Amino acid sequence: MATLGRPPVITVLGHVDHGKTSLLDRIRKANVAARELGGITQAIGAYQINHEGQIITFIDTPGHAAFSAMRERGGRVADIAILIVAADDGVMPQTKESIEHIKVAGIPYVVAINKVDLPQANVTKVKADLAELGQYVEGYGGNVPVVEISAKTGQGIDKLLETVLLLAELEEMKDTSGEPTSAVVIESQLSSGKGPLATLLIKSGKLSPKDDLYFGAKKVGKIRSLTLASGQSTNLATPATPVAVLGFVEVPQVGDIITILPGEAIARGAILGKSVSTSIESEPVKPNVIIKTDVAGSLEAILGSLPDTVNVVSSSVGAVSESDIALAVSDHATIVCFNVKAGGTVAKLGQIEKVEVVSFGIIYELFDFIKELGQRAGKAEALKIVGEAKVLKTFPFNNQIVYGCLVTAGKIRLGDFIGESKIVSLRIGKETAKEAKKDQECGIILEPNLDYKIGDAIISNNP
Numbered sequence: 001m002a003t004l005g006r007p008p009v010i011t012v013l014g015h016v017d018h019g020k021t022s023l024l025d026r027i028r029k030a031n032v033a034a035r036e037l038g039g040i041t042q043a044i045g046a047y048q049i050n051h052e053g054q055i056i057t058f059i060d061t062p063g064h065a066a067f068s069a070m071r072e073r074g075g076r077v078a079d080i081a082i083l084i085v086a087a088d089d090g091v092m093p094q095t096k097e098s099i100e101h102i103k104v105a106g107i108p109y110v111v112a113i114n115k116v117d118l119p120q121a122n123v124t125k126v127k128a129d130l131a132e133l134g135q136y137v138e139g140y141g142g143n144v145p146v147v148e149i150s151a152k153t154g155q156g157i158d159k160l161l162e163t164v165l166l167l168a169e170l171e172e173m174k175d176t177s178g179e180p181t182s183a184v185v186i187e188s189q190l191s192s193g194k195g196p197l198a199t200l201l202i203k204s205g206k207l208s209p210k211d212d213l214y215f216g217a218k219k220v221g222k223i224r225s226l227t228l229a230s231g232q233s234t235n236l237a238t239p240a241t242p243v244a245v246l247g248f249v250e251v252p253q254v255g256d257i258i259t260i261l262p263g264e265a266i267a268r269g270a271i272l273g274k275s276v277s278t279s280i281e282s283e284p285v286k287p288n289v290i291i292k293t294d295v296a297g298s299l300e301a302i303l304g305s306l307p308d309t310v311n312v313v314s315s316s317v318g319a320v321s322e323s324d325i326a327l328a329v330s331d332h333a334t335i336v337c338f339n340v341k342a343g344g345t346v347a348k349l350g351q352i353e354k355v356e357v358v359s360f361g362i363i364y365e366l367f368d369f370i371k372e373l374g375q376r377a378g379k380a381e382a383l384k385i386v387g388e389a390k391v392l393k394t395f396p397f398n399n400q401i402v403y404g405c406l407v408t409a410g411k412i413r414l415g416d417f418i419g420e421s422k423i424v425s426l427r428i429g430k431e432t433a434k435e436a437k438k439d440q441e442c443g444i445i446l447e448p449n450l451d452y453k454i455g456d457a458i459i460s461n462n463p
């Protein structure tokens with residue numbers, strides 16, 4: 001097997017009770033080197049194993065919430081997903097949601113059919129269920145890799161790890177240790193006695209003690225200590241390595257991108273860009289909605305009569321779940337319920353994540369609300385989005401970065417914002433300019449700078 005440039009980062013998704021925790025525990029116990037050394041593996045939200053000489057990073061924050069939050073704020077965190085489906089239970093609502101998450105993240109995945117040790121295990125049914133959702137596994141009309149496992153007995157786990165590594169090879173895990181440092185917060189807490197404690201997963205570059213910590217342009221601390229999941233402290237952490245970091249002034253949020261120089265953060269606006277970019281000159285933006293109902297009949301009825309002014313990102317029967325909230329966060333969706341609600345903890349999570357959850361018992365009120373949503377979104381976007389440009393080249397200038405761009409929609413104007421950064425210089429050719437219109441090329445400087453690469457779309461707005 002070819003050596004990878006860095007460890008692949010793996011996440012496990014699936015329905016509750018299908019065996020995520022058992023699988024992660026089994027892999028960790030069987031493979032963690034620290035155990036052999038007699039070290040204590042601490043729970044920091046991720047761990048690494050050594051599988052036949054190849055390090056693999058597993059994110060073990062359970063549930064989808066973290067996964068979505070990370071994708072939302074940090075772009076791709078996991079390189080590969082393991083979709084776990086219990087062989088005795090088959091595809092369940094959260095299996096479907098997991099598939100949605102994986103599709104949105106755009107990462108490859110392997111299906112792990114778990115609990116094959118049980119007498120009632122029905123592997124064929126799982127494959128058929130998946131095919132019904134358009135996910136065709138190997139040997140069942142498609143090429144999604146599938147491995148039969150038992151987290152309980154250990155059957156198939158090695159094969160699963162092999163498959164993960166094969167996918168990693170195809171994905172080409174680039175060594176990014178020479179690039180500017182950027183790390184994503186995958187877990188954070190206030191530790192009594194130690195202060196804010198966060199686990200960072202390094203996306204590129206390196207971290208060492210005494211490095212300054214920045215969130216965008218804001219300094220948020222200085223590294224006091226770095227601890228690996230094995231419990232050992234380290235002076236140097238490299239890409240795809242999870243490290244527990246002490247030294248933050250405040251507890252950072254899961255999904256925040258942390259850098260060691262100011263202003264290198266990826267703008268949230270840049271990540272949000274995709275869904276709003278079409279709005280500038282063409283059709284108005286459609287708000288995303290998640291529909292939840294009490295029974296299948298009402299769901300069908302609602303879906304059948306929804307106006308096309310909204311975009312349904314997910315719909316299912318049952319109370320609002322944590323993963324609905326997570327999906328709503330990542331897709332900026334409103335959760336619209338008919339005869340169901342969000343329970344206590346889920347409702348609280350919704351409040352924390354600022355997700356709008358609205359419940360109706362009368363169907364026409366629900367439709368009135370949906371109509372209003374469409375109008376609301378149209379107005380908001382018309383006010384805000386000003387232009388979109390594609391980065392053609394980048395070059396340094398007086399310690400700053402100039403982005404050579406082609407305006408692809410609307411206008412790019414001096415003083416407009418991109419995320420939280422401002423366009424502080426705009427030139428067309430050698431001349432300074434106040435605005436550049438569609439199809440014009442221009443050079444812009446952002447303050448604070450954002451880490452755009454060639455080919456990225458820059459979306460500007462005027463809040």
Ligand code: GDP
Binds near residue numbers: 118
């Ligand atoms: P999670 O909610 O997805 O994290 O699922 P857990 O790992 O907590 O597993 C749920 C239940 O299924 C637990 O009682 C596990 O002991 C059991 N379980 C997990 N994997 C297997 C397996 O391979 N075989 C059997 N028989 N039981 C399993």
